[in-house]
Amino acid sequence: MPMEYFTEQGSSYRDCVEKVRLKYGERAQVMTQRKVPVGGFLGLFTRDGVEVTGYISDLRYAAGTRYGGFGSTAAWGSGPATQPGLSGETGLPGQTLNFKEEKDRLLAAAAAVKQPDPTLEKLLSKMETLTEKIDARALPQRDEDHPTLVRLEELFAQNDFSPSYTKVMLDRVRKEFSLDTLEEFDAVQDRVIEWIGETITIHTETPVQRPPRILVLVGPPGVGKTTTIAKLGFTLNYGRLGGPPLSVKMITIDGYRIAAREQLEKYGEIMKIPVSYVNNNEELRKTIAFYQDDAELILVDTIGKSPRNAVELAKMKQFLDACGTSAEVHLAIDAKTKYSDVREMFRQFAPFNYQSVVVTKLDETARAGNVISALFADGKPVSYITDGQGVEGNIHRAGVVRFLINLEGFRIDRDAIEKRFGEQ
Ligand SMILES: Nc1nc2c(ncn2[C@@H]2O[C@H](COP(=O)(O)OP(=O)(O)O)[C@@H](O)[C@H]2O)c(=O)[nH]1
Ligand SMILES: [Mg+2]
Numbered sequence: 001m002p003m004e005y006f007t008e009q010g011s012s013y014r015d016c017v018e019k020v021r022l023k024y025g026e027r028a029q030v031m032t033q034r035k036v037p038v039g040g041f042l043g044l045f046t047r048d049g050v051e052v053t054g055y056i057s058d059l060r061y062a063a064g065t066r067y068g069g070f071g072s073t074a075a076w077g078s079g080p081a082t083q084p085g086l087s088g089e090t091g092l093p094g095q096t097l098n099f100k101e102e103k104d105r106l107l108a109a110a111a112a113v114k115q116p117d118p119t120l121e122k123l124l125s126k127m128e129t130l131t132e133k134i135d136a137r138a139l140p141q142r143d144e145d146h147p148t149l150v151r152l153e154e155l156f157a158q159n160d161f162s163p164s165y166t167k168v169m170l171d172r173v174r175k176e177f178s179l180d181t182l183e184e185f186d187a188v189q190d191r192v193i194e195w196i197g198e199t200i201t202i203h204t205e206t207p208v209q210r211p212p213r214i215l216v217l218v219g220p221p222g223v224g225k226t227t228t229i230a231k232l233g234f235t236l237n238y239g240r241l242g243g244p245p246l247s248v249k250m251i252t253i254d255g256y257r258i259a260a261r262e263q264l265e266k267y268g269e270i271m272k273i274p275v276s277y278v279n280n281n282e283e284l285r286k287t288i289a290f291y292q293d294d295a296e297l298i299l300v301d302t303i304g305k306s307p308r309n310a311v312e313l314a315k316m317k318q319f320l321d322a323c324g325t326s327a328e329v330h331l332a333i334d335a336k337t338k339y340s341d342v343r344e345m346f347r348q349f350a351p352f353n354y355q356s357v358v359v360t361k362l363d364e365t366a367r368a369g370n371v372i373s374a375l376f377a378d379g380k381p382v383s384y385i386t387d388g389q390g391v392e393g394n395i396h397r398a399g400v401v402r403f404l405i406n407l408e409g410f411r412i413d414r415d416a417i418e419k420r421f422g423e424q
Contacts (some may be wrong), residue, residue: 004056009038009049016052030054148182149173152192155409161369162339165376169195189410196407197400197421199376201384203356212249212291214323216300218316218352219332220345224360226252228332228386229301230267231395236297237273241397247298250275251287253302253319264301267391284322300327317351329354332385335362335371355382357417359398363387366408 006024010016010308020028031054038049068352145153149170156166169192177188215232217225227252232241239245250273261277268275278284284300300323303316320327331354333342346357357380359371365393375382385402388394396402400421405412 001264005053006056007050007051007053009036011038011047012346013050013052020052020054022279022362024056027057028054047264066403097385126175144180146182148177148185149189151185152189153253155189155407156369159407160339160367160373162373162377165199165369165373186411190413193404193407193410193412193417195242196372196418197404197417200372200400200403201375201379201381202398202400203381205383208326210326212295212298214288214300214327216302216320216323216327216329216352217332217358218302218320218329218349218354219358220334222333223332224386225332226263226267226301227356227389227391228301228360228384228395230264230271231274231391232384233267233299234271234391235395237271237278240392241395247294248273248297248299249291249295249417250299250301251278251284252276253278253284253300271391281319281322284319288323313351320352328356330356330358332358332360333371335359335369335385339370339373342371344378346374346378346380356381358382358384358386360386362402362406363394366406368403368406372403 001204006020006028008016008020008023016033019032020030030052033050033052036049036051038051067279095286152173153166153170153183156169161169172195173182173188173192176191183189217229219225229252233248233250235241236243236246237248250264250268252261252275264275267273276287288298299415300320302320311362320329331345331349331352333345337345357375359382362368362385374380382398384395385398386395401414401417404417404421405414
């Protein structure tokens with residue numbers, strides 16, 4: 001008589017056991033249990049569940065003789081009446097059995113009781129194979145996922161993308177690729193790169209109604225605001241960032257800190273761009289008014305204090321009100337900042353109504369998934385990126401291409417990316 005095996009899934013171990021009992025009665029012996037995603041379609045909308053496997057016991061030995069058993073579950077040989085196979089708890093999830101050992105012990109025990117039983121030996125060999133198969137299936141942690149998805153998930157992690165961003169992307173892969181097309185890893189990753197590109201929004205400059213354009217840079221201390229202001233001043237003043245040369249003035253309200261003031265002053269001297277220091281709202285208003293007719297672009301560097309405390313933040317906000325409502329505010333973020341911290345900074349600086357984000361120090365990390373994920377999560381556009389300490393050549397208008405070619409581990413088809421995103 002052929003041995004009957006079963007596999008049953010349910011929301012919990014208890015649930016599985018109940019189903020098994022209903023279907024197969026008391027002779028059902030659970031051998032293994034493990035966590036699996038259940039329900040859903042193509043890996044979407046799945047829940048955590050349990051899968052149990054086992055067999056239907058049909059073996060009878062002399063009553064009262066118990067031979068070990070499988071794990072702590074299946075009491076083998078004592079008969080269904082006294083030992084319902086499903087009454088006990090199984091071992092830990094994923095626990096597997098040393099089948100060979102158990103088989104040898106059972107055969108030895110059986111031989112001691114009665115004639116060697118070739119059927120029993122056959123059955124046990126069959127079960128050994130089955131157990132090996134189950135073990136092999138349990139080996140990869142995410143065995144429900146196609147290897148392409150597993151590999152993609154690793155690449156997302158390697159690039160510091162957030163778990164939620166990664167999930168959105170992988171779900172999209174599951175939805176848009178069939179099992180067949182998933183086999184073509186390169187084709188899949190090319191699409192994924194495109195989708196990542198589509199999540200990056202580039203800030204579009206709106207032409208100012210009445211010059212000068214006023215650009216204010218806010219952000220936590222040390223991210224490179226002053227350096228970025230100097231870089232912007234230099235490149236825009238000399239027309240080196242696309243567009244015509246602009247008459248640029250720089251204002252710093254970092255004047256409290258002598259070093260900071262000297263920092264921008266030095267830059268200003270080298271670049272022959274005027275730098276003003278202001279210490280309060282009124283001075284800022286006057287300075288802007290003074291430059292009104294002369295300047296096409298006024299860059300405002302701000303204090304490097306962390307606006308963690310609400311009073312400090314309110315003070316700075318009131319200070320910056322002097323720039324007027326048409327001023328554009330950009331938030332500077334260091335590319336090395338952790339995803340959750342970037343989100344926190346987005347939140348902290350929200351009162352400044354920044355329209356865009358400047359990503360600094362991209363030269364110091366190859367993993368920008370954290371920033372891409374955060375920008376996407378909060379729907380923020382990016383305006384400039386900086387990638388070095390030099391004033392010239394280390395600032396660029398943000399572009400999708402740059403973010404994509406920076407990604408680690410992905411195969412990057414630069415021509416295709418340029419074609420798709422180069423225009424921006
Ligand atoms: N590697 C690198 N360092 C930068 C970059 N931008 C600024 N820095 C450095 O970051 C440090 C802090 O810059 P600073 O402009 O004073 O920051 P602030 O406090 O935000 O004004 C300085 O040592 C800068 O040279 C960048 O794009 N790449
Ligand atoms: Mg500074």
